[in-house]
Amino acid sequence: MSLVNRIARRSYRAVITGLNFQHTRQCPMCNWSGFQFHPANQGPFFKFDATCPRCKSQERHRLAYVLLAKRLPARLGKVLHFAPEPCMTKWLASLTDDYHTADLLLPTVMHKEDICNMSFADNTFDLVWCSHILEHVADDHKAMREIRRVLKPNGLAVIQVPVWGARTSDEPLNTPEERVLKYFQEDHVRRYGADIENRLRAADLALETLRLGDLDLHVVLRHGLSDLCGSDVFLTSKAVA
Numbered sequence: 001m002s003l004v005n006r007i008a009r010r011s012y013r014a015v016i017t018g019l020n021f022q023h024t025r026q027c028p029m030c031n032w033s034g035f036q037f038h039p040a041n042q043g044p045f046f047k048f049d050a051t052c053p054r055c056k057s058q059e060r061h062r063l064a065y066v067l068l069a070k071r072l073p074a075r076l077g078k079v080l081h082f083a084p085e086p087c088m089t090k091w092l093a094s095l096t097d098d099y100h101t102a103d104l105l106l107p108t109v110m111h112k113e114d115i116c117n118m119s120f121a122d123n124t125f126d127l128v129w130c131s132h133i134l135e136h137v138a139d140d141h142k143a144m145r146e147i148r149r150v151l152k153p154n155g156l157a158v159i160q161v162p163v164w165g166a167r168t169s170d171e172p173l174n175t176p177e178e179r180v181l182k183y184f185q186e187d188h189v190r191r192y193g194a195d196i197e198n199r200l201r202a203a204d205l206a207l208e209t210l211r212l213g214d215l216d217l218h219v220v221l222r223h224g225l226s227d228l229c230g231s232d233v234f235l236t237s238k239a240v241a
């Protein structure tokens with residue numbers, strides 16, 4: 001390589017490194033860093049900065065992690081992770097010696113459970129994790145009541161759903177194309193609005209909404225936390241009925 005080429009290459013590298021183009025993004029869950037998260041399609045949306053190349057976390061996973069990692073107790077008792085996402089499993093399982101997974105359809109879970117009619121006794125779990133499930137469930141009030149029922153009196157339930165606009169829409173849509181367009185996915189039965197908070201309270205869940213907007217912008221950008229389909233995390237507990 002000629003001297004000119006060597007100088008040109010080193011100068012280029014110095015400029016790129018100086019501008020920090022190479023590591024503008026960092027995954028808080030697996031520590032991957034790079035220029036950008038991978039893009040993804042979600043229903044009618046194309047997202048530019050979505051999936052971690054290493055752990056496959058999406059915006060909502062990273063957001064919940066950033067908002068809750070220092071908020072949850074360092075050690076938890078019995079944990080129920082519904083529809084477990086592999087990128088979340090490692091973290092949630094590390095918080096407890098009593099980690100359980102459940103789903104109605106996934107063959108790899110520990111408990112085959114219908115979230116509207118769970119087999120667990122009342123007051124069983126210290127933490128229930130329920131991310132992007134309720135939008136698939138026809139009777140979401142029943143599911144919320146079941147989450148409440150299996151929570152211990154001081155337990156916490158983390159709930160995330162896609163949210164768009166102010167009001168929930170759950171008119172039946174007859175074709176997969178319509179559901180993708182209006183509810184973002186063909187197996188979604190509704191599109192939640194910000195009024196999901198009223199639904200959670202109606203199920204006697206005490207509610208604290210953790211918002212993306214409460215984070216510094218550079219944290220949001222660096223960790224790729226902003227999701228087109230809603231960016232709030234609902235931290236709920238067993239309100240006294």
Ligand SMILES: [Zn+2]
Pocket residue numbers: 027028029030031032052053054055056057
């Ligand atoms: Zn990652």
